[in-house]
Structure formats: C-alpha cells, structure tokens
Amino acid sequence: MDQTHTRAMEALQPFIHLANSNSATSPKFVANLITNATSSPNTYVFAELLETPTVQALRSEDTPPEYQGYLTLLEIFAWGTWQDYQTTPNLPTLNNEQTLKLRLLSLLTLSATIKPLAYQTLMDALSITARSELESLVTTAIYSSLITARLSPATTPPSINVTSVAPLRDVKPQFLTAMVSMLTQWESRCSNVISDIEAEIAKIKADSAKRRAKEHAKTALVEKTLQNWTADGGELNTRSLGSKKGWHGGLRGGSSGFVGNKREFSGDDLDDGYWDNGVDGTFDAQLAASKMDIDQGAGSSIMGSAGPGARHAKRVLGRKS
Template sequence: MESLASVKLEPFLLIAKGSKGALTAKTIQDAISAPGVFVFSELLALPRVQELSSNPQHAPTLRLLELFAYGTWSQYQANPSAFPPLTPHQITKLKHLTLVSLAKSNRTLPYSQLLSSLSLSTVRALEDFLIEGMYHSLIKGKMDQQRRVFLVDECIGRDVDPNELAILRSALETWAQTQTDLITQLSYNISAATKQSTEQQSQLLLYQMERDAAIVDANSKSSSSSNNVSGWGGGGGLRSSGSDDWDMAGGGFGSGFSTGGGKAVGGGTGGGKGKKPLMASHGSPAHARKKNKN
C-alpha cells in the first residue's frame, strides 16, 4: 500500500524540486488534497520545501505538511490558527490519517474513543467513515457492532516524526535484546536436552550389555546342568554265559561289556538281568535275552 502511495506522490516531487516560494506552497496544498496520497516524507525532505520555514508567509504551509505527515486531527484542533484553513476533503483525509495512527497503537478500538478522536457524532457516521477507510486500503478490520469496537487486522504505515526517532530506537533496541535473550535461553535448553538424551542412550546401552551378559551366563549354566544330568542313568553291560543266550546288564552308573563265564568288563554301580527290551530307557535297568531258533 505504501509503494502505491509513493508512486502517486511522484508528480508532486518533480514539481517541488524545480519550484520556489509560492509555487512550492501550492504544490504542497495539491499533494495534501490529492486522492490516494497518504505519505509525505519524501516531499518534506526536499530542500525547496524546507526553505519555506524561513518565509513567514509560507511557513504555515510547511507546518501543515508536517501535520499530514505524522500529526493528528486533535493536534490541528488544538491550534488551528497555526495552519492554513483546511478544505472539507483535507479534513476527511486528516481524520483518516488519525484513524491509522490509532490503529497502529491499539488493535481493538472502542467506538467511544473513535467518536471522540474523529469528532463524529453518531455511530452510523463512524461506521460509514470506517468503511471508507477500508475502501481506500488505509486499514483492514472488522466492526463488532455488538461490542461496539473496531477490530484492526492491519493498517498502512505513516511517516515518522523526527522527535519520535529516539523512542523508536529505544523500542528497537529493547526488542533486539529480547530476541538475544530468547536465543540464549533456547540454546541452553537445546544443550541441556542433548546432554540428557546422550546420558539416556548411555544408560540404555549399559542395560542392554548387562542383559545380554545375563542371558549368556544363564545359557551357559543351563548347558552345564544338562551335561551333568546326562551322566546319570546307565547303559548296561552285555555278557555271554557261554551259550547262544545274551544278557544285557543295565542300570547304575556307567556301562560295561562282559564275555565268557558271565564276567563283566567295565560296568558300573547297580545292575540287573532281564530279557532283551524293545527299547532301553535312560537311567533304568533293561534286560533282554536272545534265544537261538533251530
């Protein structure tokens, strides 16, 4: 919005650069009255325009330009004799610029404040004025008739009063310091979170190592116990009594084999005799006898 207003101001800048005295004052009046022109800092900065301050006849016109650049309707009302008389169109424009200044400082504008600041007598007149301001793209917002407030979404920027530059600079420095403090705090939080995450990962890795070691140890003990249990029971000894019959001597610990005369070689504790079993069971005696068939 500001760029479009600057384009509309361009013809007046060209005239003012080559003007002097009364022509410069007239150019200022024309710029103030021109539709769509709401920023005046470039015109105000021209040397030919600043020369008017030393001319008593045209100095009020320079003050009027300053009023439209960063002043308000209430400032005009406080001392109207310090300025040239305003046309109805100029009064409306100054009130629109006053509305912009109010919108910059407060996003919720009560109707009562607007009625007083703009010298409007009725709510209907105020709402028509707000609609006109939105039509000219000076402000964007919503009228809340139930709450009797105007809710500002955005507005154009106005020229900065040189007397307010120190205040603006202080506000910017405060903002910059706030951002620096915020960045410092965020950096600390990120560092703390990273450290905590690293510690948690280390603890998790240690837990996994201890768990794996415990599993390996348990498997080792289970295998050793299984080997010890498999040594119990017996096999048996096989012996011959000098005939075609064979006996399985089983049971006890260990196993043995015997031949001839019923004497066993090897063997173990316990034992027994029996017929040849269909299947020998682990850890119990089993006997079988084989007979010759003629």
C-alpha cells in the same frame, strides 16, 4: 511491505521529484506542492517529502509568514491528527479533499489507540456532528483499505469494531529514540531465547550421543560373545554352567547327587558290590525281598501280599560273587 503502504509511496513519488527539481525555487511553489500532495486521494505518507531540502527551507526566517505554516501543516498530515490541526494556530485553511484526508488519517491513529471505538468518541475527535457523516467516513476508510472494521450502530453505546489498521502513519522524529530502545530490548530478549534453545539442543545431542555409545558397547559385547561361542565349535560347555554330565545323559547335582529319572539307573552303574543273585549265583528271594524295588514306592517288595501273581521288579541288586 504492505501493499497499501507501497501504493501510497508510489503516489508520493511525483511530488518528491518536483520538490527536488530546479523549479522548486520559491516558497510559493513549495506551498502549492504541499497543498497538492495532501489533497491527492492516494497519498497517505509524507515523511520523504518532508525530508527534501526545499520543504525544510520553509523553516528559514526569510520565508514569508503566509508560507511558514505549510511545513507545520505537512507535519500534521505526516503524524498528527485533526485535533492537532484544530489547536495549532496560523495554519492554512484546508480544502474539502484535505479535510477528508486528515480525518481519515486521524481515524487510523484513533483506531490503533482507543478500544472500544465509540461513535461519540470519534465524532468529538473529528469535529463531526451527524452520525451519518461519521458512518460515511468509516465506510470510505474501509473501501480504501485503510482499516478493517464493522459498524455496530445498534449497540449501546454505538461503536465501531476495528480489527486491523493499515501502516500508513509516519513516525515523529522525537519518538525514534524510544522506538530504537524498545527494539534493542526486544532483540536482547530474542537473543536470550535463542541461546536457551541452542543450549537445550546441545544437551539433547549430548544425551543422544551417550545413549548411542552405550548401545554400541552392548552390541560389541554381544558380538564378542557370539564369536567366542562359534570358536568353541558352536556348543555350550556344560562346565561353564557349574555341572557335569552323569550316567545316561543325566547331570550330577541336586540334593540326591543326580538329576534325572530313577528308571535310568542300573545296578551296573551303581557298582556297590551287589548283583541280582546271591553269592552262589542262585536267586535269593529273601535277599531280593530286603531290597527296594526301584519302580515301586518305599515298603513294597517282590513277594508282597499279592502272592505269586504280583509284579516282579525289573532288577534286584545283589552282591557280586
């Protein structure tokens, strides 16, 4: 609860106790009680005092006419304005303290309903003729923590910039039904927003659970693959790659049937019925010349145009004897 409202409630408590005491037996006593409560400098809320049986008893037809207007006066202090007092007949005359109090309470209502708050508008609503008197009233309201405002007398038109208003006006009973309806609608809108938020949270959680399950399945598959690899001795089986080991560590495959360096082949590996020498075991230069040197390109031979100094092949294929 706002501190200003708390202080106002505390200031009203003595008057509520008097209204509920055994002394409050006459309309005159209740009328004096209302006058003192509305004149006190710290009382700004009066609904609790209005609800007491002794104050409500002033509505009785047996109440003397001179005291019947005090209940209406207290209602104006609770939720009315200065203009309501001016237009309502048969009300008690206000003293100086009550006049200041009602104008301050009216200033609260006007500050909350009129934007911008011009000097002339306030002077007409509060029956004030001098600008200095209005500025004094606004200054009193500021120092009493009723409003937070800044005077702007040099603007055109002169105005008062109110930024906050203390919650010190009581609610008229006729407005309670409308307020309950507005609050019910607001509660319904809040419930719809909360439902939408909860549905979105549930969707996010479901999507997250699906992602975790998918990641867990991938992790399980990787772990199973690693376990199978370890069970096979820690080495990959080349047959699983669709190839076989060939001679000298090469792999069969490719367009030529082997993958590897041509220097890794030997005549023994390619056992096609030839040896390095001729059929009789002697070196056959003509036979050797007809074979391609494995280390040289096509068209070269052991006995080339370079003569006897030319480099001989490492091995020449010949037919086995």
